Amino acid sequence: MAKVLVVDDSKLFRMLASAPLTGAGHTVRQVDPVSLFEVLKVLYEFNPDLVVTDYWMPNCNGETLVRAIREDPNFHNVKILVCSSHGEEALVERMGNLLVNGYILKGGGMVNLLARAEHLVGQA
Amino acid sequence: MEDSSVTVLVVDDHRLTAEMTGMVLEASGFQVLIEEDGPSALARVAGDAAIRAVISDLNMPGMDGLALLAALRRQGATLPFVLLTGQDETGLRPGRPGPDALITKDGAVEETLPPLLRRLLQEAPGDPGGLPGLDLATALRALNQDRDILKVLLQAFREEYLDTPAELLALRDAGDSGQCLARLHTLKGAAGMLGATRLPQAAADLERAIQAGAGGPQWEAFTASLRELLDGIKEI
Numbered sequence: 001m002a003k004v005l006v007v008d009d010s011k012l013f014r015m016l017a018s019a020p021l022t023g024a025g026h027t028v029r030q031v032d033p034v035s036l037f038e039v040l041k042v043l044y045e046f047n048p049d050l051v052v053t054d055y056w057m058p059n060c061n062g063e064t065l066v067r068a069i070r071e072d073p074n075f076h077n078v079k080i081l082v083c084s085s086h087g088e089e090a091l092v093e094r095m096g097n098l099l100v101n102g103y104i105l106k107g108g109g110m111v112n113l114l115a116r117a118e119h120l121v122g123q124a
Numbered sequence: 125m126e127d128s129s130v131t132v133l134v135v136d137d138h139r140l141t142a143e144m145t146g147m148v149l150e151a152s153g154f155q156v157l158i159e160e161d162g163p164s165a166l167a168r169v170a171g172d173a174a175i176r177a178v179i180s181d182l183n184m185p186g187m188d189g190l191a192l193l194a195a196l197r198r199q200g201a202t203l204p205f206v207l208l209t210g211q212d213e214t215g216l217r218p219g220r221p222g223p224d225a226l227i228t229k230d231g232a233v234e235e236t237l238p239p240l241l242r243r244l245l246q247e248a249p250g251d252p253g254g255l256p257g258l259d260l261a262t263a264l265r266a267l268n269q270d271r272d273i274l275k276v277l278l279q280a281f282r283e284e285y286l287d288t289p290a291e292l293l294a295l296r297d298a299g300d301s302g303q304c305l306a307r308l309h310t311l312k313g314a315a316g317m318l319g320a321t322r323l324p325q326a327a328a329d330l331e332r333a334i335q336a337g338a339g340g341p342q343w344e345a346f347t348a349s350l351r352e353l354l355d356g357i358k359e360i
Binding site for chain 1: 263265266314
């Protein structure tokens with residue numbers, strides 16, 4: 001089983017993303033991204049295998065977070081799955097260039113999120 | 125299932141035929157609405173969350189029955205769709221969505237249509253547990269069949285979005301379309317993640333309408349879809 005960190009400014013979405021992962025036996029921790037510092041603090045404490053993050057977040061957007069993770073050698077093996085309501089091609093391509101491991105739309109539902117997350121952590 | 129609580133839409137360009145089909149269904153206790161063309165039927169389904177099934181003629185001028193079915197599926201409607209036709213013609217257009225059932229217009233409609241409709245409504249995806257507007261089976265599959273967790277998520281969704289129609293209207297009236305769109309976008313994502321069947325499409329339609337500076341029917345369709353889901357959650 002994997003350790004998964006869910007990052008989203010919406011409490012409801014953090015619940016919706018965490019529930020299927022927890023139900024599948026993974027250890028899930030949620031963080032409200034009030035700042036990049038706060039998210040990085042939890043990353044160091046929790047040391048997840050996978051980060052599931054939103055893109056548009058007012059105090060710590062997904063791009064900033066992904067760059068911070070990718071530039072930190074401590075998180076070299078951490079997988080990143082962006083889960084956003086925005087599916088514009090340019091945005092998806094930009095996030096892909098930042099070496100995220102997956103990009104899914106929230107509209108795909110909990111089944112899709114669980115399947116993609118488990119694929120990334122090798123549980124599928 | 126009490127048929128008297130189930131509203132169905134009959135679509136036929138021949139008003140008399142539509143009324144006769146409607147009489148058959150009303151005699152079995154269904155509530156019947158009638159539209160005489162595809163575009164009107166599309167708008168009716170989008171704007172009336174009470175409609176649980178569509179019974180449509182195949183041959184209609186403009187948008188025929190199969191085109192209506194394809195358009196309904198494109199806008200996210202998963203409700204059962206029964207095609208009425210003079211003969212078995214559904215194989216004429218391979219690659220297009222097929223109806224849930226096909227009934228030929230002969231003397232047996234009275235005997236075949238009501239029980240067929242009851243069966244389709246019982247089997248309809250998105251409503252296996254009596255919660256219109258939600259693909260409950262898929263949501264439960266994602267949650268390892270944990271109904272208690274699903275109830276927690278549904279109640280959280282309801283609390284989050286109970287006042288949303290009024291909030292959105294206030295934002296619109298204040299000219300703050302940016303905040304209105306942001307709130308709508310967040311709701312669309314949460315509804316999709318939860319497994320709502322009609323609401324994400326209704327929210328997307330309203331988003332586009334607001335961006336275009338319009339949106340009368342889309343407001344109504346969105347509000348109806350949201351109310352359908354929230355009312356259903358309230359009852360569980």
